Amino acid sequence: MKALDSLYEAQKIAFSPFVFQTVYTMLELGIMDELYEERDGLTVTEIASRKNMTEYGVRVLVEMAKCADILELNDDKYSLSKIGYFLTRDEMTKVNLMFTQDICYKGLFHLKDAIVHGKPEGLKEIGPWETIYQGLSILPEQLRKSWFEFDHHYSDNSFGEALKIIFQHNPKHIYDIGGNTGKWAIASTKHDPSVRVSIFDLGVQLKVAKANIDAIAEIKDRVDFNERDMLNPASEIPAGADVYWMSQFLDCFSEGEIEAILLKIKKNMKPDATIFIMETFIDDQRFKAAEYSLVATSLYFTAIANGNSKMYSSSALKYIIEKAGLETVKEHRLHEDRFHTILEVKLPK
Template structure:
């Protein structure tokens, strides 16, 4: 890379936030959609004529979009590019943009402060909670919708294959640790009419899960156990055939992960299987997934809790060992997802 090229790359970083917002505006004003509907291209005057946005707005946004490679302009004829197509039509990109814009954008200014203090200092842009998890059920819109769409997008695709793995030994009692809105528990009930579920989570989250279970007429099969797993006096109860953690451990620091897994270890019998589902950033097939997961770690810093991240698979296995557990099987990149499942058991001498 030449000095000129390097300086250009540096300017991309310098002006990155404002270019991001230009793409959001291009999308939300309907300009990108209108361009995409004209496959052979459309003249700029036609865009101005058909849309409610001002001529000034359209020209500026098109100039920014051309710089970003979102569109191509040739003699006033505008065509959408492959990059523009993914911005408009790709579900992963849509979810990521909304999450960044609605949940993280305003808080990102507090990143340095978050690293210095070890707290999610950007969270104050959404509400007054020590971590985002206490506020999930009452997040202001559109942040609430965007947060849950982001969370579900990066977990739901893994469920079909995960169910096959978890139910291969026909468990009768599953503990869903950090069950959130209950989606995994409901999937288990649909998969096996005889299984019973216990959702363990913060009381504020259990209220949401219980309301959802009520709507699905599943209260007879699902129990709810309030627990704060950062409180060492609160113990996971015994009796589970399977302990399930889906995108849960990445919400904690390494020390907290060992503490939580140690709690799970004390609750487990020799016959209990502990499944950990995580999108490890160093175990991805495509650079877009790696890029997105590392960015998600920065979200944890500024908005979630200030001390957690997406982990490398080797780091997670090391933490599992410290908690008295061992990985007996690894299921990498299950189904059409970004996730790996680690199947764990209590060490015989634990």
């Protein structure tokens, strides 16, 4: 890259918050949707008239968006570029953007302190908890919506293929560790009318899961709820499971904490039981956009969620599994959703 091009790229980074807030504002004001509908473009005057805005307000936004290649300008008419199209209509991009705005933006101001202190120093911008998980169910409505849409976007589409893999083992009893809102328990019990599921999670999360599952008469008698703080050294996972399921759960913990959780499971694990760990590994992504999103998400964990976890590579997690005295016997790369890998883990023979 030439020096002048590098200088330009450096300015894009220096002013990146300006561009982000420009896009967020244009989405919120409906300007991006208006331009999506008008493929031939609109003038500043036309946008201002349609959105009941001043021409000044429209102009400062569209000029920044054009400089950032989000909009194109021809014959005084602004239209969406391909980048603008994805910002307006691509589901992954919109989920990522709203998660960044509502959950991460202010908290990332405290990233340096979080790195120095090893604590989620940015979490105070959202609530007074030690980790975000303690407050998920009581977040303000817009923040809760953005958090869960982000979380579910990277898991829900994987469940169909994941169910086929897990139920090849014909489990009678599944332990869903970190069950969150109960979506996996619902999917499992609907998939197999005889399977039982035990959810293990923090109390605030179990309340949400229980409300969701109690509303479904045909499955509620096959799901039970067990309050556990997996970081409490005294907490245990009882015997009895054929399958232990952890979906996007272990990335919420440090390497040492992951090892401790695996040791809790191992302690009372039946010899023929299987642990299935589903994650979005940074080294298993086929598309640069997905890898970029995951690596950025690590900074959310650092500054806001808990201060010590990240999105891991598959090699890093397999190393922790080995340290815990367990064996990764198979890797399942899911094809339908393109993001996830499931590690199949057992006791060594």
